Amino acid sequence: MTNCPICVNGHEPSQHSCIICSKFVHLHEQCSKSVDGEEEGSSEKRICLECDHRNVEIFTANCFESEKTAVVEKNEKQTVQQDDDKQSLKNFFHYEKVEDMKHGFCLICGKDESGNYKTKIPMKASNTTGLKSHLQRHHRKQYEKLFPLETSRKKSSNTKLQSTLDRFSIVSENKCTTERRIVTWVCFKNLPKSFFDDRETQNFFAFFNKNIPVPSKNQANIMIKEEFKKMQKNVKNLLEKNKSKFAFTIDAWSGKTRKSYYGVTVHYIDKNWTLNSFAIDFSPSKGKHSGLDIAHTFYEIAKFYNIHDKIAGITVDNAAANIKFTSELSKILKNDKIDFDPDDQHFRCLAHVLNLSVQDILKLMEVECYDGENCSDEEEEEEEEEEEKEEEVDDDDDLDNIPDYEIEDFESKQKFISNVVNKIRKLLKKIRNSEKISLRLEACCKVFDIKYKVPLSDSKTRWNSTFDMLNNAYQMKDALDQLCKTYDTLTCVEPSEWILVGRLLEFLGDYKRVSERISGEKYVTLPGAVIAFNCLLDRLEKKSFELDEQEHLNEIDRILILAFQKGRDKLINHYQKCNWIYCISLILDPRSKAIGLQKTGWSRELHDETLDKFKSVFKIYYDKYFIDDCTEEPALKKCRKSEEDLDFDILFVKPKKSIVWMNEINKYLEDPRPDSDTDILLWWKLHANEYPIIARMARDILCIPATSVPAERLFSEASLVLTKTRCSLKDDSLRELICINRWMRSNNREEICEIK
Incomplete structure (x- = not known):
């Protein structure tokens, strides 16, 4: 006859093996369910104290006396804690034994119409865990007053574990950062400026952090204008730092308000040989939609960003007004002593030709x-x-x-x-x-x-x-x-x-x-x-x-x-x-070079003319960028006695530029071509030092888009902003919203919007 450690009654015990330490546990068979919570018939899954699993306080046959003493002391502490908790919880719960088990009835939840308590919580072995959990879930204020230490401890642990909530608990000291976040989010999601005006939205943000500034419609309008100017300045600095030329696309769009707008995008290859493309303006037209109007609008935009003297080409659709546009732009730039060829720098949208x-x-x-x-x-x-x-x-x-x-x-x-x-x-x-x-x-x-x-x-x-x-x-x-x-x-x-x-x-x-x-x-x-x-x-x-x-x-x-x-x-x-630049771009593609001209019937006829044009453009770049580190005469030239004497020093004179400038072209055209799946810009990044002049040509020319689709993508965004319910947007507001949206979606978002 052995006393069971659970019910402390003398019964014939049943012997079970622990699945963790393989030791035997002597328990009263009827009490086994209360030990591990398993259903009857699964007694082989007994867990003992030796393994410290599930915190089941039982004694095994092999436990030492010291361990028994420690367990007894722990049980006594838990008993005292439970008694204290019961006494503390007595103000909120009514204890009553129902069906041979003690229950706690919540006094805060009260009784229903029939007079019965609404909430009844079972207390197995007088355990108060269920009562505390009920208070924590449904009566938070009472729980925090009753157990302040536990509440503060859990809050500190939650802050460490749930790192994703840190942004809501910490308010940025930089006010501009908060405003920038709000502005970019509103523009990125095409939200109305009055988005924060309703009470429900304000309560939603206050739920996470009451210190987050929630702007009104007028405040949002001011914030967007200020942030747009800052981002526009970043765009200007970004473009001014680039040393290569820029390509542009421009197209016209009419919205639901029957007003016309010009969308302008810029394209360039930076020093890391990355193709950059983003919008620089969405400007209202003056209602004329003429070539002269387009020319003045484009010139003002390009001059604002200080890139009007670095135009590689402009891609437009096949409207008759665009022929006038490039012609007028050439005249305007000529007044600034800037050369612009209305033929060779005018690129027709090939997607429109397909259409x-x-x-x-x-x-x-x-x-x-x-x-x-x-x-x-x-x-x-x-x-x-x-x-x-x-x-x-x-x-x-x-x-x-x-x-x-x-x-x-x-x-x-x-x-x-x-x-x-x-x-x-x-x-x-x-x-x-x-x-x-x-x-x-x-x-x-x-x-x-x-x-x-x-x-x-x-x-x-x-x-x-x-x-x-x-x-x-x-x-x-x-x-x-x-x-x-x-x-x-x-x-x-x-x-x-x-x-x-x-x-x-x-x-x-x-x-x-x-x-x-x-x-x-x-x-x-x-x-x-x-x-x-x-x-x-x-x-x-x-x-x-x-x-x-x-x-x-x-x-x-x-x-x-x-x-x-x-x-x-x-x-x-x-x-x-x-124009000829199309054919020159084919030579600048290292996968095709001049051989690509011979593979197609149309280009085969122009093979020789294209190569001559390529050489003439290369010569212009060569004369502009070539740096002659050494003189073209010998270091110490001896004077001849007469013109009839033999000049042996001529053998040591270094060749002039006019003689060596073709070397780079010949080497580039004769070197083997890479595979067809080679990244063009990555190849040029690796071989720029090998062909320095042609690499400069590639940076200036390969950035030119074949279609005006990038500008047309602005119109898709504009149709989401200028809707039937937002027809009263002013031109400046529409411009700011669309530009910030496109900057947020570009690869240069971190430099322009200062957001990763």
């Missing part, structure tokens, strides 16, 4: 983008601007080479192509407007193991939206055919029509890939644009030739041939207006 080419192809096929409920007023304005941007009037000579008796059949095939696109457009519209049909289409996709894609609509201002619409439908064609068989209201697309759609997607896909390739902002695009355009021209000519060589040529094939030819002619027409 014009595709539009011509779609018009010939009578495939016009949808003009429906999804086209907003803003898109209609954009379409009008796109029409204004096209310089030349298209010649209506597409049918001149077709006999009169075939014109009627030709036009019927045009209608056939147009009807196929319209049929798919209407089909997708019905699916989008019905949740039931959309779910059925998704189920059909699962049956055919096809990835479901939400049916898209196209917009008349974006040709690639028509491609995306047809491409999504074509990938789900099997599921769409099955869906049309289920619903009589849906018109089924015939197999021959799907074949035609596949052929349309084949050549539109080439345009889309080229457009995406040349529209990047974080990598060099100019040399790649030359290669991509030549590849696209070769592809169009190849497809036209393959169709023309077919034995049985139907009318649809003839339409496609004419469409390809018209798209090619549009590309060549604008291609001829490109």
Whole structure:
């Protein structure tokens, strides 16, 4: 007969092995549940005091007397502490034994309507842990008064463990830092200036830190203006430190207020051979949108940043006003004794040229983008601007080479192509407007193991939206055919029509890939644009030739041939207006060099002329930057007695600049080219000392973007700021919000906004 250490009653004990120290524990079987909290039947998982696990105060057969004494003293202290806690908690709890177990009833929570206490907490073995936990969770003030030492101890430990909350407990001593954080957050998230005016928002921030200054609308407006000036000064300092030239993009945009704005971005390669690109202004126009107006606006912006004398090139769209713009800018800069070539420093947006080419192809096929409920007023304005941007009037000579008796059949095939696109457009519209049909289409996709894609609509201002619409439908064609068989209201697309759609997607896909390739902002695009355009021209000519060589040529094939030819002619027409810098940039690409000129038909014809132009530009750089460390005469030149005497010293005269300036070009062109996946700027960073003059050319020229897409990205941001509910924004406010937003999203955010 042995006394159990739990109930101290004499019972026949059961012997269990500890899973930690493998020693035996003698416990009363009925008390085993209260020791380790395990259900009956799992007695093999006994934990003993020897292992100090779960803080279970039990004695094993092998415990020493000293350990027994320590445990007894610990139990006595805990008993005293529990008694003190009970006495302290007595003011908040009523103790009562219910069903052979003591319970604590919360006096603060009170009683319900029937007179019963709302909160009943069991107290196993008179334990007060549950009571303290209830106070801590639901009655925080009473808990902090009752246990002040524990509260302060937990607060100090929480501060160490939860490092993410440190920012809320520490108020920055620098007021400007706090204001900068608020301003950049508001601009980055496109929040209204009145964001902090409501009470709920103020309470939310006060919950973390009551000392955080919450600005009103007027205060936020002042803060944004002050911080914008500081950031603008940082931009100016950043640009002035750069020693290379700058490239720019500029474009016009009209918002919901019918006012026009000019977005300007700057691009340059710094001393670490990193391509930097960010906005420098979003300026309101004077309503004229003329070339002279654009020239004066751009000049004022560039002069403010003190970079008007370091212009490498300006990329704009093909609007007629931009020809006038570069011409007028040249005159303005000439007054400051600054050279600006309106031809060689004017770069046409090649993405816009692609758009014009595709539009011509779609018009010939009578495939016009949808003009429906999804086209907003803003898109209609954009379409009008796109029409204004096209310089030349298209010649209506597409049918001149077709006999009169075939014109009627030709036009019927045009209608056939147009009807196929319209049929798919209407089909997708019905699916989008019905949740039931959309779910059925998704189920059909699962049956055919096809990835479901939400049916898209196209917009008349974006040709690639028509491609995306047809491409999504074509990938789900099997599921769409099955869906049309289920619903009589849906018109089924015939197999021959799907074949035609596949052929349309084949050549539109080439345009889309080229457009995406040349529209990047974080990598060099100019040399790649030359290669991509030549590849696209070769592809169009190849497809036209393959169709023309077919034995049985139907009318649809003839339409496609004419469409390809018209798209090619549009590309060549604008291609001829490109300046020499495009070809020079191809030579500056170490992956292609002069060999790249021979790989494409268009450039092959201009190979010799391009090399001559490259050498002339190199000579200008050479004369400007070459430093002759030594004289061109011998150190001690002896005088000859007469002119007829032999001059042996001429053998030791160092060669003149006019003789050695070609050495660097020859070495660069003859050295092996790197792999096609080589990073251009990283290669130049490693070889800049080897080719110092050509490296300077590369820094100035390779920063020029092939498209004006960077400026157009400003307009996407502007449409998020200038919404229907924020039409009253002043021009200065719109400019500040957009510029700070773009600076926060740029790679130069730390230098400009002073925020990591």
